[in-house]
Amino acid sequence: MRAMVLREYGSPLALEERPVPEPGPGEAVIRVRACGLCGTDLKIAAGKLPGTRVPVTMGHEPAGEVVAVGSGVRNVTVGDHVLAHFYVTCGLCEYCRTDRESICRNLLGRVGFEIDGGYADYLRLPATSFLRLAPGIGFEEGAILGDAVGTAFHALYRRGxxxxxxxxxxxxxxxxxxxxxxxxxxxxxxxxxxxxxxxxxxxxxxxxxxxxxxxxxxxxxxxxxxxxxxxxxxxxxxxxxxxxxxxxxxxxxxxxxxxxxxxxxxxxxxxxxxxxxxxxxxxxxSRACTKDDLGSVMSLVSRGAVKPVITRRFPLEQVNEAFSELAADRILGRAVVVP
Ligand SMILES: [Zn+2]
Ligand SMILES: [Zn+2]
Structure with missing residues (x-):
């Protein structure tokens, strides 16, 4: 499969050929259908965010179709349309147990920051990182719920x-x-x-x-x-x-x-x-959003109260061009990468 990989801070992403990931126990693999572009991507790529690592496949707003699940997976099944919550958390700490998992004390990593993300044909994560899209929500809209819309809800409702x-x-x-x-x-x-x-x-x-x-x-x-x-x-x-x-x-x-x-x-x-x-x-x-927030956001979008705004689309191999457009402030709303 193809993946756009940050090999070195300050350098363009490199298009690489990688094996299609196989799910281990508790994991699921999706065929990525859309992945939103975020201003934070520019900070990650420039090496301005603490805690990130290279090499990493970037992209933290992915959505797609489940193509394989490992043993013990119960929340999603092959064929489901899903988005990814981009904080991979421990599920056990005080914050995870009280619906505040974006401040998990034992964070395993963030998708597209430290864990390989959605600027790729396929993406493997713990299955619990994937949430089924509500009926009527397509991949592009679903993708940007994970950060652009979820973060908005978290800031206003949970924190504000x-x-x-x-x-x-x-x-x-x-x-x-x-x-x-x-x-x-x-x-x-x-x-x-x-x-x-x-x-x-x-x-x-x-x-x-x-x-x-x-x-x-x-x-x-x-x-x-x-x-x-x-x-x-x-x-x-x-x-x-x-x-x-x-x-x-x-x-x-x-x-x-x-x-x-x-x-x-x-x-x-x-x-x-x-x-x-x-x-x-x-x-x-206000840090990102929680899975519970994403449930609320999906119902707002399902009933038409919120319309995710996507104005540009880029093929996978043009993520660097998309970053330049974002850096030049030429993107309104969100842009998505469509692998
Ligand atoms: Zn973001
Ligand atoms: Zn935790």
């Missing part, structure tokens, strides 16, 4: 405790942010999309953002004007640059929550402890 009727500001409406807008709306919130790109803002409005703002001067006043005087209840920060986080801490309303989803590796931001105390603001991190 969003309640109907609240207002949400989405800083950055790229692959994840565009789905934060949609999930927030589906959960009953009013949304403000913020970005530098007019095309991304336009797409966010087409997918239900109530207000769109170009990030720039007088940001705090502009947000408050858009929302009728008060800042938002919840901010989902998908950019994570020190200046955007600090501006967002000024824009939150008293009692508001700032959820961090995006980051600039190695950077830090400042919090004024007195201001945080006086307004009782919360700053929380």
């Amino acid at each position: 405790h969003l309640r109907p009727g609240e207002t949400v500001l989405v800083m950055g409406v790229g692959g994840v942010g565009l789905h934060v807008v949609q999930v927030a709306r589906a959960l009953g919130a009013r949304t403000v999309a913020v970005d530098l790109s007019p095309a991304k803002l336009e797409l966010a409005c087409a997918h239900g953002a109530d207000h769109a703002l170009r990030y720039g001067g007088h940001y705090v006043e502009q947000v408050r004007d858009a929302l009728g005087g008060e800042g938002p209840h919840l901010i989902v920060e998908t950019v994570g640059r020190p200046e955007t986080v600090e501006a967002n801490l000024r824009v939150l309303r008293p009692g508001g929550r700032l959820v961090i989803v995006g980051y600039l590796p190695g950077s830090t931001f400042r919090v004024d402890p007195l201001a945080a105390l006086l307004d009782e603001v919360s700053v929380v991190g």
Whole structure:
């Protein structure tokens, strides 16, 4: 089979011929039908993420059809259409046992980061990493649920405790942010999309953002004007640059929550402890999503409340070209690789 392999940080992925994997006990193999491209891929390939290893087949948003299962596998069967939850976890620690497996203490690895991933014809994982797609969800849409849509849900619902009727500001409406807008709306919130790109803002409005703002001067006043005087209840920060986080801490309303989803590796931001105390603001991190979140996301997509946005498709051997497009910020919503 073909696989796109990161052999060395900072180098293009190499197209390699590999044997088709065979499932061991408890494992399943899928024929990959789509794998989403994520901004994190650029950080992995550049060697900017701690904990990754090379060589690795990249791709952490895979979906496909089960073609083989090992002994003892009960959750999936040959022919099932599935997506992969990209955190391969221990299943035993305190966090795994309480539906918080993205912070598993004995993480075995992340698919496409340390464990061979979905930019390949076939993918082998513990069978419990695969979740059956709900009826009506195709491979391309299913693929991007695993991170772009799942991460949006986790940030808003699990970590942001969003309640109907609240207002949400989405800083950055790229692959994840565009789905934060949609999930927030589906959960009953009013949304403000913020970005530098007019095309991304336009797409966010087409997918239900109530207000769109170009990030720039007088940001705090502009947000408050858009929302009728008060800042938002919840901010989902998908950019994570020190200046955007600090501006967002000024824009939150008293009692508001700032959820961090995006980051600039190695950077830090400042919090004024007195201001945080006086307004009782919360700053929380949100890491990927859980399998339980993916179940919720599938039902939102099944009933049409959220529409996964895929605007570009690339064949497997063009992952490097796709990375260049992503790095040049020329991809709206998500792109998928179709092996
Ligand atoms: Zn990702
Ligand atoms: Zn665990």
